[in-house]
Amino acid sequence: MEKLRIAVRKFDPFESTLQKLWDFFCIKNNITIEAEMVPLELHDLYEETITKKGLQNGNWDIAHLNTDWIFDAANQQAVLDLNPLIAENAPQNYPDGWHQSLLRLQQINKGTYGLPFHDGPECLIFRKDLFENPIEQQKFKSKFGYELHPPKTWEEFTQIAEFFNRPEKNLYGCVFANYPDGHNMVFIFCLLIWTRGGSLLNSRNKIDINRPEAVAALDYYRTIANNPKAVHPQSKDFGSVEAGMAFAKGEVAMSINWFGFASMCEVIEESKVKGKVDITELPHDKNHETASLNVYWLYTIGTGSKHQKLAYDFLRFATTAESDKLLTNEGGIGCRKSTWNDPEINKTIPFYHKLEMLHETALTLPQTPVWPKVAELIDKMILKALESNIPSEKLVKETQITIQNII
Structure with a gap:
């Protein structure tokens, strides 16, 4: 029997939303063909769809791909250019229903290689109940000499993480997703560079991490990640989903993660922090601006x-305003402006409208077919930094030489 096969990014809210959407779609359009949805972890998803050419050989009809991979996928002719289909029958309110920053990365060589599915840039997620507690505020001020507020600088981030770190209460100052999957550690590293005024590209627009901001970023990262007085002890085994769950279970005071993990805290059953969460911009170096990272998921x-x-x-059907809102209520992040400003959604998730603010400072990773390989090298470098005493300067320099060879 013929089936429509969908490669799904493994995450409960994605899986439940997709199943509901497919069921509604079939009822509405009297469709009898079955959909086989296969949830896959990040690495396996890339492997199945792109490395093993699953999208080209007909093994997968639809796949969740993130924007880190779309350039690669489009160049390999693995994903369909949707322009002819859009011209014939555009999605509801396309393109005006979405923020510009969610339409850019899938536009490659005049083609459109996907529709926005799930989003939510990187931000600082924090426990507002802890930050607003008068006793905590008083203790903090007498210890550090300034008011307790979400950290504006990285120095404050470390101090506040140490202040809230209470292992005996199963509460930790912060959490990282340090499982080496070529993504999360790389993202944090990039954010640490950007918030120090650095860039991943040199004046000739080529990837070049051998510069002072990258060394400073790696130094800070390895110090905070190895600080037992500040960090959730399981950080080295956590991907972004596990780090998000640790926060939702009330084990963490602050987290640098995707916006989606903040909103998840307000809607999933396992959450112990409903109504106690807020988000803000990321800390930065004293003399530089904040930044965010926008990597989003596409339907391809x-x-x-x-x-x-x-x-x-x-x-x-899956990208209508109604479907987008359903994804949000299930614990994902809708991509439409209508969802961001929806009164019901903002009642459940009071900080939802702040998505627009994050998109204003959101940067993107270099669009080059070699990025996945570069990310892997950066990942290895960070892991080496976390597990050894090799100076950051040496690690950065050596990694850049290897990157040079790929480029």
Whole structure:
């Protein structure tokens, strides 16, 4: 029996939303073909869809791909250019229903290689109940000499993390997603560079991390990540989902993670911090601005799919304002402006409207086919930094030489 096969990013809210959307879609359009949805971890998802050419050979009809990979996928002709289909039958309120920053990265060589599915830039997620507690405020001020507030600088971030670190109460100052999957550690490293006024590119627009801001970023990262007086002890085994869950279970005071993990705290059953969460911009160096990172997820269609028209009809259905709102209520992050400003959503998740603010300072990673390989090298470098005493300067220099060879 023929099936429509969908490669899904493994995450409960994504899985439940997609199943509901498919069921509604079938009822509405009297469709009898079954959908087989396969949840995959990050590494496996890339492997299945791109490395093993699953989108080209018809193994997958639809796949969740993130914007780190889309350049690669488009260049390999693994994903369908949706422009002809959009011209014929555009998604509801396209493109005006979305913020510009969610439409850019899938535009490659005049083609459109996906529709926005899930988003939520990196931000600082914190326990507002702890920060607003008068006793904590008093204790903090007498210890550090300034008012307790979400950290504006990285120095304050360390002090506040140490202040709230109470292992005996199963509460830790901060948490990181330090499992080496080529993503989360790389993202934090990039954010630490940007918030120090640095860049990943040199004046010739080539990737070049051998510069003082990158050394300072790596120094800070290895120091804070190895600080037992500040960090959740399981950080080295956590991916972003596990780090998000630790925060939702009330084990952490502050987290640098995707916006989606903050909103998840307000909607999932396991959350012990409903109503106690807020988000703000990331800390930065004293003399520099804040920054965020925008990597988002797309719905894409495989060039080898035998069901391209059906797949596109489903994508149109899955990206309506109603479907976008459903994703948010399930614990994902809707991509439409209508969802961000929805009164019901903001009643449940009071900081939801702040997404617009994060998008204003959100930067993106270099769009180059070699980025996944570069990210892997940066990942290895960070891991080496966390597990050895090799000076950051040496690690950065050596990694740049290897990057140079790929480029």
